[in-house]
Amino acid sequence: MASEKESLITVLEHKDIYIDGAWRPSAGEEVTEVVNPATEQVIATVPASTVKDVDAAVVAARAALRTWSRTTAAERRAFLDRLHQGLVQRADEIAALVTAEMGAPRQISTQVQAGLPIAVTASYVRLLETYEFEERIGNSLVVKEPMGVVAAITPWNYPLHQIVAKVAAALAAGCTVVLKPSEVTPLNAYLLAQIIDTIGLPAGVFNLVPGIGAVVGEALVVHPDVDMVSFTGSTRAGKRIGELAAATIKKVALELGGKSANIILPDADLESAVRDGVANVLRNSGQTCTAWTRMLVYRDSYERAVELARDAAESAAVGDPTDERTQVGPVASAAQRDRVRDYIADGINQGARLVAGGVEPPAGLPTGYYVRPTVFADVTENMTIAQEEIFGPVIVLIPYEDEEEALRIASNSLYGLSGAVFSASEERAVAFARRLDTGMVHINGARLNLLAPFGGYKQSGNGRELGVYGLEEFLQPKSLQLPASASSGRTGP
Known part of the structure; x- marks a missing residue:
């Protein structure tokens, strides 16, 4: 097994983006520098993806949706279990990487920055053992279907946790994902993509397009083949996303600021x-x-x-x-x-x-x-x-x-x-x-429960993450009205 230092080098030196199950060069030549906030030194550069890259990623996600959305919960659970195992195996690297790119003290990086995404992924593995994607209500069969292609736009403060809270839930629901991590802390997303590349996830189900919000983020939000945007960040940016997404009436889940x-x-x-x-x-x-x-x-x-x-x-x-x-x-x-x-x-x-x-x-x-x-x-x-x-x-x-x-x-x-x-x-x-x-x-100082809903009132956003509530953000219900003779209970009007 490669040492922590050797594995980190493979992340720091990555020059490509991840689309349709493969590493490929960006369509553009611009890069973003990643700076260690403790030393003020540039530790890596990553591609600044273009609108053309976003198009390619969304096309791949849309094509993959046809089969991924029809997989069983057990099949998706198996992939998430392998993802969880990969995160556990590389926990020390995750902690070191987050410390290097955003300055979190190593103790916090180990317990929280690495620990939370591992725990969240495990929670969705367990949830898929019991969650019912269908229910009978009177003469209706209600089926809960994936929202579709999800644009996940994530922040820099808890970078991998915020990514996994979206990606794990979306994959569990049967959605495909295009991820735009923060340009301040993109390296942990590369480590996640490396793990995903090794677990056999079908091509196009997960795609990584790093870059700045004004280019990559906005291109994803306005893209007609993106069905949902899940965003964590500032209230100012959340308002902008809501305005842009309104043109295509796509679902928007926003986890924004706070002053608790x-x-x-x-x-x-x-x-x-x-x-x-x-x-x-x-x-x-x-x-x-x-x-x-x-x-x-x-x-x-x-x-x-x-x-x-x-x-x-x-x-x-x-x-x-x-x-x-x-x-x-x-x-x-x-x-x-x-x-x-x-x-x-x-x-x-x-x-x-x-x-x-x-x-x-x-x-x-x-x-x-x-x-x-x-x-x-x-x-x-x-x-x-x-x-x-x-x-x-x-x-x-x-x-x-x-x-x-x-x-x-x-x-x-x-x-x-x-x-x-x-x-x-x-x-x-x-x-x-x-x-x-x-x-x-x-x-009285009680700890965060990763199975309870996480999200805000007022200008702190809408929608919820974590647990069942987080899963259901990426699902939409469809009612199949069955003949009265095929059902029990009262019928509708």
């Missing part, structure tokens, strides 16, 4: 709640759409919470993401670092109290796209840093007088993706969580 509230109720264990809240935001250097970036604290406990948040942020180990001791690595790109620092400066200018961090780079790290873990206090709910998604290691603390005010502040957002509630009483926390306008709420 962490509500610490008066009876909560304050130290534990604040510690968990800060850790949640700093994980992946704050580049998590579900991060609990607004910490709402009962006014009587507020100054103590500020002190605890400051201590937690300042004690986090920031540095080289390949060092097992590092907790906070760089953000993914120079553009993202500048964006986060601009938000920090804006918070200071608007009068928020800077408790920890700031716009200056961390001491001793002259190279790399690092941002200091930053905590703001005395933040009002309408400040920019309390309303807009920063996507960096920045936490804002907002006081409240009572639960009704906490609920109002938490709901004062364009977003509704995630959130958290801490309380000594689980019953009280659940009752409060039911009133929040958000797609997911963590009670």
